[in-house]
Each structure stands twice: as C-alpha cells, then as structure tokens.
Amino acid sequence: xxxxxxxxxxxxxxxxxxxxxxxxxxxxxxxxxxxxxxxxxxxxxxxxxxxxxxxxxxxxxxxxxxxxxxxxxxxxxxxxxxxxxxxxxxxxxxxxxxxxxxxxxxxxxxxxxxxxxxxxxxxxxxxxxxxxxxxxxxxxxxxxxxxxxxxxxxxxxxxxxxxxxxxxxxxxxxxxxxxxxxxxxxxxxxxxxxxxxxxxxxxxxxxxxxxxxxxxxxxxxxxxxxxxxxxxxxxxxxxxxxxxxxxxxxxxxxxxxxxxxxxxxxxxxxxxxxxxxxxxxxxxxxxxxxxxxxxxxxxxxxxxxxxxxxxxxxxxxxxxxxxxxxxxxxxx
Amino acid sequence: xxxxxxxxxxxxxxxxxxxxxxxxxxxxxxxxxxxxxxxxxxxxxxxxxxxxxxxxxxxxxxxxxxxxxxxxxxxxxxxxxxxxxxxxxxxxxxxxxxxxxxxxxxxxxxxxxxxxxxxxxxxxxxxxxxxxxxxxxxxxxxxxxxxxxxxxxxxxxxxxxxxxxxxxxxxxxxxxxxxxxxxxxxxxxxxxxxxxxxxxxxxxxxxxxxxxxxxxxxxxxxxxxxxxxxxxxxxxxxxxxxxxxxxxxxxxxxxxxxxxxxxxxxxxxxxxxxxxxxxxxxxxxxxxxxxxxxxxxxxxxxxxxxx
Numbered sequence: 240x241x242x243x244x245x246x247x248x249x250x251x252x253x254x255x256x257x258x259x260x261x262x263x264x265x266x267x268x269x270x271x272x273x274x275x276x277x278x279x280x281x282x283x284x285x286x287x288x289x290x291x292x293x294x295x296x297x298x299x300x301x302x303x304x305x306x307x308x309x310x311x312x313x314x315x316x317x318x319x320x321x322x323x324x325x326x327x328x329x330x331x332x333x334x335x336x337x338x339x340x341x342x343x344x345x346x347x348x349x350x351x352x353x354x355x356x357x358x359x360x361x362x363x364x365x366x367x368x369x370x371x372x373x374x375x376x377x378x379x380x381x382x383x384x385x386x387x388x389x390x391x392x393x394x395x396x397x398x399x400x401x402x403x404x405x406x407x408x409x410x411x412x413x414x415x416x417x418x419x420x421x422x423x424x425x426x427x428x429x430x431x432x433x434x435x436x437x438x439x440x441x442x443x444x445x446x447x448x449x450x451x452x453x454x455x456x457x458x459x460x461x462x463x464x465x466x467x468x469x470x471x472x473x474x475x476x477x478x479x480x481x482x483x484x485x486x487x488x489x490x491x492x493x494x495x496x497x498x499x500x501x502x503x504x505x506x507x508x509x510x511x512x513x514x515x516x517x518x519x520x521x522x523x524x525x526x527x528x529x530x531x532x533x534x535x536x537x538x539x540x541x542x543x544x545x546x547x548x549x550x551x552x553x554x555x556x557x558x559x560x561x562x563x564x565x566x567x568x569x570x571x
Numbered sequence: 572x573x574x575x576x577x578x579x580x581x582x583x584x585x586x587x588x589x590x591x592x593x594x595x596x597x598x599x600x601x602x603x604x605x606x607x608x609x610x611x612x613x614x615x616x617x618x619x620x621x622x623x624x625x626x627x628x629x630x631x632x633x634x635x636x637x638x639x640x641x642x643x644x645x646x647x648x649x650x651x652x653x654x655x656x657x658x659x660x661x662x663x664x665x666x667x668x669x670x671x672x673x674x675x676x677x678x679x680x681x682x683x684x685x686x687x688x689x690x691x692x693x694x695x696x697x698x699x700x701x702x703x704x705x706x707x708x709x710x711x712x713x714x715x716x717x718x719x720x721x722x723x724x725x726x727x728x729x730x731x732x733x734x735x736x737x738x739x740x741x742x743x744x745x746x747x748x749x750x751x752x753x754x755x756x757x758x759x760x761x762x763x764x765x766x767x768x769x770x771x772x773x774x775x776x777x778x779x780x781x782x783x784x785x786x787x788x789x790x791x792x793x794x795x796x797x798x799x800x801x802x803x804x805x806x807x808x809x810x811x812x813x814x815x816x817x818x819x820x821x822x823x824x825x826x827x828x829x830x831x832x833x834x835x836x837x838x839x840x841x842x843x844x845x846x847x848x849x850x851x852x853x854x855x856x857x858x859x860x861x862x863x864x865x866x867x868x869x870x871x872x873x874x875x876x877x878x
Contacts, residue, residue: 259779263700266780270696271708273689277749282715285723285730292725349616352609362864363621365871369856370628371809373826374849377833378631381842387643389630425624426871433872482719485811492834506721506812513725514816523725530722 292523299517311524321525323500324508325532327412331487331504332480334416335423340472342424347431348457361432364425375418376489383414405491411502418486423479427472434468435461470544477540481533482506505529628853635659635847642842658847665835665844667821668851671828676855678740678814678824679807682747687800689749694757695788699770700780709758715751724816731817742817743824747807753799760795761788798870801863808856825852 252260293311296304315321346364354360370378382388383404391401404414438461446456462469484506487496495511496503503511509529513522630649634642637652662668696702697709727746736742765788773783789796814824820831832848833840860867 259777262780263774264702266784267696267700267702267705270700270784271693274693274712274749274751274754275708277689278715278751281727281730281746281748282718282723282751285726286718288726288729289723292729345616346620349609349613349620352613354609354613354617358865358868360617360621361868362860363617363624365864365868366624366628366860369805369860370853371811371826371829371856373809373811373829373833374852375627377829377845377849378627380833381634381642381846382627382630384642384842389647392644392647421623421627425620429868429871436872478719482721489830489833492830493837509721510812513728519725519729526722526725530719533719 289523289526292519293527295520297518297520297523299513299519304520307520311520312528315521315524315528320500320503321505321508321528324496324503324505327408327487327496327500327502328481328483328504330409330412331415331419331483331502332477334412335419336473336476336480338416339420339424339427340469340476342420343427343431343472344462346425346428347435348461350428350432351435351461361429364428366425367422368426370422372418372422372485373489375422376486379414379418379421379486380490383417405497406501408501411490411497415483415486415490415502419480419483423476427476430472431465431468434465438464466544470541473540473544474537477537478533481529481536484510505532628850631846632850634843635850637843639842639844654843655847655850658844659851661841661844662832662848662851666828666832666848667823668825668828668848671823671825672855674740674818674822675808675825678743678747679804681744682807683800683804685744685748686750686753686803687796690753690757690799691761691789691792691796692784693754694759695761695784695792697754697758698761699765699767699788712751712754716755720813724813728816737817738819738822740822743810743814746813750803753803756799757792757795761792764791764795798866798873801859801866802870805856805859825855828852 294308295306296310298304350357350360350364367375383390385391385401385404385406390404394401402410404410442460442464443456446460451459483504487502487504487507488510490502491497494500495515496507505525506529509522509525512518512525630647632655633648633651635658636655637648638654641648641652693712697705697712731737731742731745736745769787770783773787778786809826810824811826811830814827815830818824818827820827823831829848829852833845835841835845
C-alpha cells in the first residue's frame, strides 16, 4: 500500500519504482502501435493514395502519366458500361438481400424454440458458410448448367423450356443471387437468432396467455425487438452485396461478367479497368465511386429498416439491458 | 398492438392479480405449452433447410465421383459413382493442389496468429489500460472498419509490386497481418471479462506491465482468441480477389487453384474433375467445422462476427 501512495505522491521514488511507473505509462502505446503502424502502411496509405492515382492517367505498366483532375471520374460516370454494372449490382443485391433476410428471419424464428438437437440444426444451417465463394460459384455454375444439371432436369420434367442461365440478364442475376443466398442465409439466421434469444420469455408468455397467436406474437414482439440486429444485418448485407465479385467472375470464367456484360458488377468493372485494360486511374476513380455508393445505399437502408421495424410497442416493454456487440465492418 | 402487452403484463400468472378459474387456467396452459413444444411443422421446415444446405454439396460430391456426361442425365443422379479418387487425381494433375493447400495453410495460419496476437495486445490496451488519446484512437479503429477493402486495392497492388513481392506468399500475408475488426472484437470481450481490480492487484504485487498482460489478460482472453482465430483463418482461407491479383498460377492458393481448375477446359471442362477438385478444396474447412462448429456458432451468436 505504501508503495502505491509514494508512487502517487511522486516524491522519493527509487529507480525501480520510477522504472515500473514508466513501464505502465508507455506500455499501452507499445501495445497498440503494431496495429496502427501496420494499418497506416497497409490500410490507410493505399486508401489515401487511391485519390492521387484517380487524378492521373495511370497505366499498370508505364506508371503515372498526365494529371487530368476529375477526368477519370467523368469518363467513368459517362461510361454506359459503368451504369450497366451499377444496374446489375443493384439487381443482384436486391435478389440476394431480400429473400436472404426473409429466409434468415424465418429460420431464426424456427430455431428460437425448444427444439431437440438444437446444435445439430444450427450446424446444418451454417454448413454452406464453410464453402468458399469460389467453391460455391463452381458448384452452382454446374447446378444452373443450361445443358444439364439438376435444375434443367427438373424444369424438363415439368415440361418447361430450358432457361439460359448463363446468357440472359435476369436469369443470370437469379443464379448469382442464389449462390450468395445459399452461403449467407444460415449465417444471418444465427445472428438474428442471438437477438431473438435475448428477448425475455415472459413477454411471449404474457402475450400467449392473453390470446395472441403465434403469428401475432412474431409480428408484434419478435420483429420490433430484434430491430437493432436487423439493421446491423441489413447494413452488412449491403456492404457485402455491393462488393460482389467472386460469384459473377466465376459464373463465366472466360469473361468479366458475361459475354455481353450481362452480369458484370461494379467490382468486376473495376477489375476489368485495372487489369485487362491496365487503366489504374479509371479503376481508382471507380473504387471511390463505389465507396460513395456504398455509403449512400447504406444510409438509405438504415432509414428504411428503421421505419419498417419501428413500432411504438417498443416503448411499452421494459427490456433488461444487455450487452450487444454490433460492429458494422468486415473482417479486414 | 401496444395495448395487448400492457394488458397482458399485470395479468400474467407470475404476478397473479387476476386469478382465473381452473378451466381457464388449463386452456391457457395448453396454449403456452403449444408455444414451447415445437411440432411437425418446425421439424419439417428445419429438414427442408437442412436439405437445401446439404444438397449442393452432396450433388457436387456425387458428380465428382462419376463421369462428366452424367451431368446431363434426367432425372438428376443422386448416388455417388466409383470415380471419385480418379477424378481427384486428375484434378491434382491439372492444377497444383498440393502446393495450393500448403500455401494456404501457411497464409491462413500466419494471418490468424498475427491478427489474434496484435488484436489481443491492442484490445487489452484499449479495454483495460488508461492512456492519453485512448478514446480518439479507438474511434479511429472503429471508423476504419467501415472502409471497404476494394478502395485501397490499386495502390496496395502497386506497393506489393514495388516491393517485388508479387507471386510470393508475403504479398498475401502482409496486408492481412492486422485487423481493425480484431482489435474491436478483443476490446469488447476483455472490457467485461477482466475486473480492473485484478490488474491493479497485479501491479501492486510488482508485476511488470507485460507480466500483467501475459499472466492475467491472455488466460482470460483465450476463448475469444480462439473464436477470432477461427474466423480470421476461415476468411483468409476463402479469400479470392487479392490472391488472384498477386499470386501467379505457379504459386496458387486453394481458391486461385480451384478457379484455374474451373477454367482449365475452356467452355467444355471435365465437370466431374472440377467438382471433385471443389470437394477437395472444401474438405479442410469441413474438418475444421466438425471440430469447431460449436465455437463458430458461439462466435456468430455473439453477434460480433461478419465475414
């Protein structure tokens, strides 16, 4: 105890005590510095430098060319292929995000009961998550093979003409969205399940005793109570959905999003600018435009999901405070 | 809607202001039990989801064990054939899966260990140590999590080529060494798990700052370190865009090798070989999943992980 008091008083410290104090003062900075130094070099610097690259003619091989100001942005925004990629991205995003969230909510609600072998069922819905997007794309490209494969087989048995999944715009978007949905639905279901399990059971009990049916309890209790998690899932699905690359890239490995760009997404467009065309300036400008689109659509989604999920019921239920960890970023 | 709940709360059985007659009570109990005991509909839905989750994987295994022309059979085949091993051998002859697997184990393992170590260190400092600028710096960490990777991918590629790292594993490993998400994840965990008194006590006992970290923080952080490591390992294993840009065909990762295998036959690839290769690429994570599936689920259920 006396050591501590002496330490705080400041006077009459031995060298050892001074050393110990310095140790405790400097350590936090030493502990956080590896992260900040590496992040500055490998994360922050490239992002800031992208601005610079985007303002020049910049060739992959020849390097920096003339300064052209916002020229790359103008060229990109007036390029019909960019807007084609934008439309495709939005279409695939909607086809994946909406069914995925609906299905994830249903799965979560089903899992949020006293079911037998709950670990088994949870693991089974998470199983697709371990398949890498590349593997998912390879498998589903064969499942949607228009000259064979199970889907064509089933359609044929039903007497329906084969659908040209790889060639037509809308069917190709459905096929790509299916890949995304298959991998992510179970994952999102588990996040929503966590939120559902935090809802106090006696609220349901009271509602049930009061005559509220299953559906009524779901709409009036479950949905409003998981609102923050719902918003989190929507935002992360937006960020992920707008950055889709692997699935459309591999759906037709020979091109960058189909022979007629029928499923070229924005990141694929960026990739095409940067590598086959070696135009780093255009690619860097596209990266910034994509970033702004993500922020805009993220904010829009936030506003929409607030409105849809908000109900005055929330104010009338007292919920015990609980720890919620909700980061909104990816792993990197 | 709100009125339902307001009326329900005081009349709930535990607070017992209104005592219903036995008949009423039995009816209500039946209803409550109906809610608690899931019926055939629940298990039917779960089985449907289960089939949906398993079918694509099963089907690709079935196709991978047959000959390519079986993909055209109507109705679709669902029973494995005898050719799985020979298809796998063909796949290994077409692309260097052995090298890809070794490379990816090195990449994912190094990234996971590095991220877990630096995240625990920084997360501990942010959660439990007091220092000037702590809140501002933590805010900076959180802000960086919102920035998409693609934004910096062009200059990062230029940096990697400048350092002559293209086609080396370093090109994939170095940008993954730290993660803002990891720092945030460890901070959130450690903030509740370690009591401040424990750190104070260690200091009073004369432990060095590092000793306190190593002997107090790390043992408490172990469960979170395991979950974080698992997720970072999986994310690195399944990453495609960045390895595609910096690794050549001679030095592939599992994902770039699989993509190369998929593109190997032009427009008429040997589907059975490609799907056999796909199964090979999934098996390592499948084994990991069977051993650590519960931890993965716990990590996701804590709401903290988004790949």
